[in-house]
Amino acid sequence: MMTDRPTPAQPPVAARPPVAARPAVAAGSPARRPWHVGTYLGVSIGTYAVLLAGVTGAQSDADAALIEARRPGAEAAAELRAAHDRLEFEVSRIADRYSDAARAYDVVAARVAGLDAMLVELRATVAEVDGSAASLPTRVSLPAVRHTVGATVAAVPAVHATTGASGG
Amino acid sequence: MTVSSQAEVVRFEGRALGSPLRLMVHGVDRGRSAWLWDGVLAEFEAVDASLSRFRDDSEITRLNRSAGSDQAMLVSRRLSGALVAADRARRMTAGRFDPTVLADLDRLGYRGASVSQVAGHATPSRRPITWCADGIRLSDAIDLGGIGKGLALRWAAARIARGCPHAAFLLEAGGDIVACGRAPEGGPWLIGIEDPAGTSGPVVVAAIDNGAVATSSVRITRWRSDGRDVHHLIDPATREPADGGLQAVTVAHRDPAWAEVWSKALFVAGRASIAALARERGLAAWWAPTDGTTDMTPAARQITTWVAAET
Numbered sequence: 001m002m003t004d005r006p007t008p009a010q011p012p013v014a015a016r017p018p019v020a021a022r023p024a025v026a027a028g029s030p031a032r033r034p035w036h037v038g039t040y041l042g043v044s045i046g047t048y049a050v051l052l053a054g055v056t057g058a059q060s061d062a063d064a065a066l067i068e069a070r071r072p073g074a075e076a077a078a079e080l081r082a083a084h085d086r087l088e089f090e091v092s093r094i095a096d097r098y099s100d101a102a103r104a105y106d107v108v109a110a111r112v113a114g115l116d117a118m119l120v121e122l123r124a125t126v127a128e129v130d131g132s133a134a135s136l137p138t139r140v141s142l143p144a145v146r147h148t149v150g151a152t153v154a155a156v157p158a159v160h161a162t163t164g165a166s167g168g
Numbered sequence: 169m170t171v172s173s174q175a176e177v178v179r180f181e182g183r184a185l186g187s188p189l190r191l192m193v194h195g196v197d198r199g200r201s202a203w204l205w206d207g208v209l210a211e212f213e214a215v216d217a218s219l220s221r222f223r224d225d226s227e228i229t230r231l232n233r234s235a236g237s238d239q240a241m242l243v244s245r246r247l248s249g250a251l252v253a254a255d256r257a258r259r260m261t262a263g264r265f266d267p268t269v270l271a272d273l274d275r276l277g278y279r280g281a282s283v284s285q286v287a288g289h290a291t292p293s294r295r296p297i298t299w300c301a302d303g304i305r306l307s308d309a310i311d312l313g314g315i316g317k318g319l320a321l322r323w324a325a326a327r328i329a330r331g332c333p334h335a336a337f338l339l340e341a342g343g344d345i346v347a348c349g350r351a352p353e354g355g356p357w358l359i360g361i362e363d364p365a366g367t368s369g370p371v372v373v374a375a376i377d378n379g380a381v382a383t384s385s386v387r388i389t390r391w392r393s394d395g396r397d398v399h400h401l402i403d404p405a406t407r408e409p410a411d412g413g414l415q416a417v418t419v420a421h422r423d424p425a426w427a428e429v430w431s432k433a434l435f436v437a438g439r440a441s442i443a444a445l446a447r448e449r450g451l452a453a454w455w456a457p458t459d460g461t462t463d464m465t466p467a468a469r470q471i472t473t474w475v476a477a478e479t
Contacts, residue, residue, distance in 0.1 A: 138443040139463045144477055156369045157358060157474050160351055163418055164362030165385035166187045166317070166342030 177352045180205040184212035185220065185317055187342025193328075194352045196335045204331055208324045208339065215320040218246045219312045221270065221280035232270065232283040232309040240303035246323075251304060254315050255297050257429040264433035266404035268296045270311035276409070277393045278400050283309050313400075314432050318382060318425030321346045325424070346380040346424045358473065362387075364415035364456045371462050372418075372454055373474035380424035384431040385416035403436045412438020413458050420452040420471060 178201040180191040191208055193201045218227045227247045234241055243251075254267040270283070298305045312319075321339060325346045328337055336349025338357050347357040356377045360370030364387050374381065386399035386409075403410040417435040421427035430451055434442050439457050443465070446453040452467040462477055 138447075141461060141463065142475070142478055156360075156476070157373050159358045159360035159370060159373055160192065160338055160347075161190070161340045161345050161357070162343070162360040162362050162370060163345055163381045163383045164343045165364075165383065165387040165389065165416065166344070 178202075180208075182209060184209070184341060185216055185320065186222070187317070188340070189342075190340040191337060192339075193335050193337040195349070196332050200332055200335075204328050204335065204337070207327045207331060211324040211327055212320050212341070214246060215316060215323070218244055219250050219316040219319070221283075221311055221313065224281040226281070228310060228312060229281045229283060231304065231306060235283070235306035235309045238305065240298075240300050240305040242303040248304065250312050250316065250319055251297050251310070253319060253425060254310070254312055257315060257426075257433075261429065261433035263404055264436040265314060265429050266402075267310045267312060267314065268308040269402040269404060269407070270309040272402050272407045273311060273400060276398050277391060278389075280311075315425055315429055317341050317344050318380070318423075318428035321380065321424035343385075344380070344382040344424060344428055345376075347376045348378055350377070361418045361454055362416075363476075365460065369476065370474075371456070371476045372464070372472055374420060374452075374454075374468070374471050375473050376420060376471065379420055379422050380427045381418060381420045382424060382427035382431045383416055383418040384428075384435045387416065401432060401435050405436075410436045410438065412436065412440065412442075414439050414442065415456045415458055417442070417456075418454045419446075420468065 177192060177194040178196075178198055180193075180201075182189045189208070189212060191205055193204060196204070216223065216226070220226045221228055221232070223229060227243055231241050231243060231247070254265075257265045258267065270280075273279070274283075296306060296308045296310065298307070321341055321344055325337075325339055325348060328335060328339070329348065336351070338345065338347045338351075343362075345359055347359075351357045356375035359374050359376050359381050361372040361374065361381075361383065362385075363369065363371045364385055366387060384401055386401060390397060390399040392398070398409045401410045402408065403412075412435070414435055417431045419427045419431040419434065421430060430446075430449070430453070434446055434451070434453055434455065437445050439455075442453070442455055443463065446465045450467060451465060452471060454462060454464045454468050454472075456462055462475065464472060
């Protein structure tokens with residue numbers, strides 16, 4: 001809802017100063033039009049357009065040359081990246097193998113330790129046997145058995161042949 | 169030759185290689201046994217004609233006469249085989265068995281057929297026998313007496329086995345014996361080892377199934393030379409009769425030739441080394457030192473069934 005406001009009091013309009021009198025066009029003479037302004041403007045715009053097109057073309061050529069110049073580097077970078085990926089894969093695979101070898105080595109090391117312990121036992125046994133063998137005489141002369149009970153002496157068994165000096 | 173038969177056992181007796189030769193066979197008929205005996209006699213006669221150093225016409229005598237020259241001679245397969253065996257025995261016994269002792273035996277007076285080169289070399293060659301394209305060449309005269317009888321027994325036993333595979337027999341040549349199969353009683357053949365002192369009874373009795381027994385003894389073959397007692401068992405290291413404190417050595421082996429070789433090699437080794445050497449070689453060996461005792465290896469103890477000293 002609008003509220004009616006009191007309209008401010010309007011100052012009294014002063015009288016306009018007098019306008020300098022323009023030279024009056026002579027009646028009956030044709031009016032002058034600004035063709036040259038339009039021409040200048042068109043020429044300027046055209047010149048600007050031509051210059052802009054030239055600059056744009058030059059920039060485009062420079063960009064193309066730059067792109068062309070950077071292409072080998074980009075390709076080398078791509079190859080380097082691929083090689084890096086392959087190298088990473090190989091390193092990963094080698095690391096896996098190393099882990100496997102390390103596990104196998106642990107198993108072998110445990111077995112070697114067991115064998116080492118067995119060798120120590122064997123060495124002790126051999127030393128014991130060797131000592132026993134060394135103490136054995138090279139020949140054993142059996143004592144004659146004395147027969148004190150009864151008078152029977154084992155008779156010489158019958159033999160099929162006798163070996164001895166031949167004389168031949 | 170005498171022949172006797174008791175039940176199915178047939179016995180033959182004769183002489184060969186200067187020693188008694190006996191065959192006891194059972195499990196075959198009398199005619200077959202006689203045929204086997206003829207084969208044994210033929211084999212021993214062939215060995216005598218080929219290997220005997222006492223025969224002037226033997227192959228070994230002819231070969232010995234070419235010793236020391238560059239002349240090679242073609243020989244029979246029997247003599248060639250004997251030379252191969254003797255050369256191998258020399259290597260296997262580390263030279264304790266050496267067939268090049270003929271010159272030493274001759275020097276000591278134990279002479280056979282005359283061989284002009286028998287004087288031999290002061291130091292016999294390390295390879296006395298050379299096989300070449302045109303025959304065999306000797307650098308020293310050879311005596312096969314230490315292995316010849318064993319080879320004759322080996323070949324004769326093989327001949328019997330080929331002629332009659334199922335026959336069980338015992339073949340004896342001058343104290344060396346080869347037995348095959350079981351004795352007539354069903355058990356092993358019982359072999360007595362004579363007393364080197366010369367008493368009538370054995371000092372040990374051993375049981376042999378399939379194998380041989382040989383003895384090297386100085387009880388019989390001994391004589392005086394240059395005022396000293398010598399015998400025929402030459403030590404190749406000294407070129408003199410072995411003097412290791414032993415009277416006799418007996419060895420049981422699968423093969424009669426190797427039994428004979430080892431009995432000589434152990435005799436040469438002497439009392440100080442015989443136990444270790446025989447045990448090292450796993451031999452069944454009995455030996456009689458000069459003190460009248462009798463010793464044996466563990467392998468011999470396993471087949472010993474009776475010991476005089478233990479009765």
